[in-house]
Amino acid sequence: MTVLDxxxxxxxxxxxxxxxxxxxxxxxxNQRTTANWDLREAVEGAVAAGLPAIGLWRxxxxxxxxxxxxxxxxxxxxxxxxxxxxxxxTASDRAERTRAHEDNLRALDEAAGLGTKALVLVPGGLPAGxxxxxxxxxxxxxxxxxxxxxxxxxxxxxxxxxxxxxxAADRGVISTLAQALDIAEQFAPHEVGVVxxxxxxxxxxxxxxxxxxxxxxxxxxxxxxxxxPLPADSLLARGMMGDGHVDFxxxxxxxxxxxxxxxxxxxxxxxxxxxxxxxxxxATMARRYVELVQPHL
Amino acid sequence: MTVLDxxxxxxxxxxxxxxxxxxxxxxxxNQRTTANWDLREAVEGAVAAGLPAIGLWRxxxxxxxxxxxxxxxxxxxxxxxxxxxxxxxTASDRAERTRAHEDNLRALDEAAGLGTKALVLVPGGLPAGxxxxxxxxxxxxxxxxxxxxxxxxxxxxxxxxxxxxxxAADRGVISTLAQALDIAEQFAPHEVGVVxxxxxxxxxxxxxxxxxxxxxxxxxxxxxxxxxPLPADSLLARGMMGDGHVDFxxxxxxxxxxxxxxxxxxxxxxxxxxxxxxxxxxATMARRYVELVQPHL
Numbered sequence: 243m244t245v246l247d248x249x250x251x252x253x254x255x256x257x258x259x260x261x262x263x264x265x266x267x268x269x270x271x272n273q274r275t276t277a278n279w280d281l282r283e284a285v286e287g288a289v290a291a292g293l294p295a296i297g298l299w300r301x302x303x304x305x306x307x308x309x310x311x312x313x314x315x316x317x318x319x320x321x322x323x324x325x326x327x328x329x330x331x332t333a334s335d336r337a338e339r340t341r342a343h344e345d346n347l348r349a350l351d352e353a354a355g356l357g358t359k360a361l362v363l364v365p366g367g368l369p370a371g372x373x374x375x376x377x378x379x380x381x382x383x384x385x386x387x388x389x390x391x392x393x394x395x396x397x398x399x400x401x402x403x404x405x406x407x408x409x410a411a412d413r414g415v416i417s418t419l420a421q422a423l424d425i426a427e428q429f430a431p432h433e434v435g436v437v438x439x440x441x442x443x444x445x446x447x448x449x450x451x452x453x454x455x456x457x458x459x460x461x462x463x464x465x466x467x468x469x470x471p472l473p474a475d476s477l478l479a480r481g482m483m484g485d486g487h488v489d490f491x492x493x494x495x496x497x498x499x500x501x502x503x504x505x506x507x508x509x510x511x512x513x514x515x516x517x518x519x520x521x522x523x524x525a526t527m528a529r530r531y532v533e534l535v536q537p538h539l
Numbered sequence: 540m541t542v543l544d545x546x547x548x549x550x551x552x553x554x555x556x557x558x559x560x561x562x563x564x565x566x567x568x569n570q571r572t573t574a575n576w577d578l579r580e581a582v583e584g585a586v587a588a589g590l591p592a593i594g595l596w597r598x599x600x601x602x603x604x605x606x607x608x609x610x611x612x613x614x615x616x617x618x619x620x621x622x623x624x625x626x627x628x629t630a631s632d633r634a635e636r637t638r639a640h641e642d643n644l645r646a647l648d649e650a651a652g653l654g655t656k657a658l659v660l661v662p663g664g665l666p667a668g669x670x671x672x673x674x675x676x677x678x679x680x681x682x683x684x685x686x687x688x689x690x691x692x693x694x695x696x697x698x699x700x701x702x703x704x705x706x707a708a709d710r711g712v713i714s715t716l717a718q719a720l721d722i723a724e725q726f727a728p729h730e731v732g733v734v735x736x737x738x739x740x741x742x743x744x745x746x747x748x749x750x751x752x753x754x755x756x757x758x759x760x761x762x763x764x765x766x767x768p769l770p771a772d773s774l775l776a777r778g779m780m781g782d783g784h785v786d787f788x789x790x791x792x793x794x795x796x797x798x799x800x801x802x803x804x805x806x807x808x809x810x811x812x813x814x815x816x817x818x819x820x821x822a823t824m825a826r827r828y829v830e831l832v833q834p835h836l
């Protein structure tokens with residue numbers, strides 16, 4: 243029987259790596275890739291496929307509580323490669339920003355409780371009706387600075403995630419790795435790092451030089467593809483590696499050359515991926531990973 | 540009767556400027572904003588609204604031929620603010636690149652024949668299956684260099700249009716004004732300039748400094764808005780000024796401070812704008828222009 247990749251439906255180029263395959267030693271399932279699974283199902287799916295790590299999201303963790311989540315993950319023998327996500331601190335209203343700060347403190351508690359070293363920060367977009375992008379960016383930088391002491395106490399590194407400009411208005415005002423590093427470099431590497439995500443950064447002029455500049459500040463390497471035509475819902479535009487335009491071998495070599503030795507999270511937001519059976523999604527992402535990413539780490 | 544703006548349907552904030560209003564002295568109708576009009580209709584529409592200029596596209600010009608197009612525009616007393624578009628020279632196949640070069644020579648002939656100083660260059664995307672973005676960018680820069688002598692002979696300035704990264708894969712591999720200027724600055728300002736378009740550049744970190752750097756190289760200032768949620772067809776995502784997130788006053792002040800004294804083209808790609816009567820679209824764009832852009836020139 244021919245094995246088909248998801249969501250492309252094209253025949254797989256390589257065999258699905260079996261559990262125990264050393265090529266899987268750094269592959270992590272970002273929980274959103276199997277969005278219809280709850281935490282327990284995602285952990286079981288990762289284990290069944292032989293993955294050693296999982297990237298957790300706060301909402302499914304909250305469904306069971308941090309302590310139970312930690313036990314589920316520990317019992318399964320998985321690492322938590324990162325927790326998504328803090329941030330969203332660009333409100334123009336001061337009280338709202340205070341609430342965001344407090345929520346980020348809770349996110350740091352959760353990250354520490356889950357035993358992960360990285361809290362992914364999505365900066366947030368422009369407040370409704372506010373067109374002052376520079377102002378929103380400045381508020382994001384201030385909010386990050388305000389979180390650093392709490393992060394240090396908890397032993398968690400803040401990971402700024404620069405986001406594709408497609409999301410600059412409504413989700414993430416920090417648009418390039420260069421811009422994220424300008425903020426991160428005001429702090430020690432164990433305090434503030436960056437999330438390097440192929441979907442967000444593949445187009446950035448000079449991005450390989452910026453990855454080299456990031457060096458030990460890379461707290462998470464996340465992979466998925468930029469696909470065209472862009473799906474109708476731009477929030478579900480993140481495709482399976484190999485289905486789009488990202489040069490994964492070159493990008494991955496740059497991340498490896500920067501000294502990154504951590505897990506590689508596959509984070510895909512795509513309606514057809516979310517509609518597919520989770521175990522088949524993981525099998526496809528593992529195949530694509532060993533084909534396009536792992537040989538270049 | 541309340542006048543409604545297109546496509547928002549919200550009441551107009553300001554009166555429609557009448558023909559002869561000095562505030563219209565630099566407003567140009569980019570032909571694609573009224574995509575359902577042919578050249579003659581667009582010229583008549585611009586004249587009826589009191590606009591002094593029009594930005595032409597090659598396809599509707601070709602329908603009547605350059606000589607007739609020039610006569611229509613001249614008889615109407617309009618300036619041609621720019622011709623869209625040359626470019627699309629990123630093919631990996633050499634023969635295809637040669638064909639693109641020859642087509643760009645024809646575009647330069649047309650620009651000269653129409654009496655415009657600016658040929659807008661859309662770089663082109665990645666060839667099918669090709670993931671070497673740096674290579675495509677290098678080919679774009681080479682192709683621009685190869686066009687310069689022909690542009691100089693014809694008295695036309697090449698205008699590199701950096702495009703929003705949303706189009707980096709399929710349309711325009713030059714993604715920032717900084718990147719466009721790195722190419723343009725290898726030539727004299729009358730040889731190679733840049734197109735500054737709010738939709739493409741509003742998110743660029745440090746864009747106001749880049750606009751200052753561009754100075755006399757700005758061959759066209761094009762305005763439309765970045766709207767959210769992003770329309771399902773990303774090619775039709777360009778909204779009416781004021782309907783989205785762009786800070787037109789601040790952006791326009793930066794362009795003015797750089798010394799730009801040319802026309803301001805309104806270039807909107809949006810299904811609802813294209814479906815609306817052209818005269819109402821022009822009326823809305825003139826109102827939004829005198830409200831958000833013109834006072835800051």
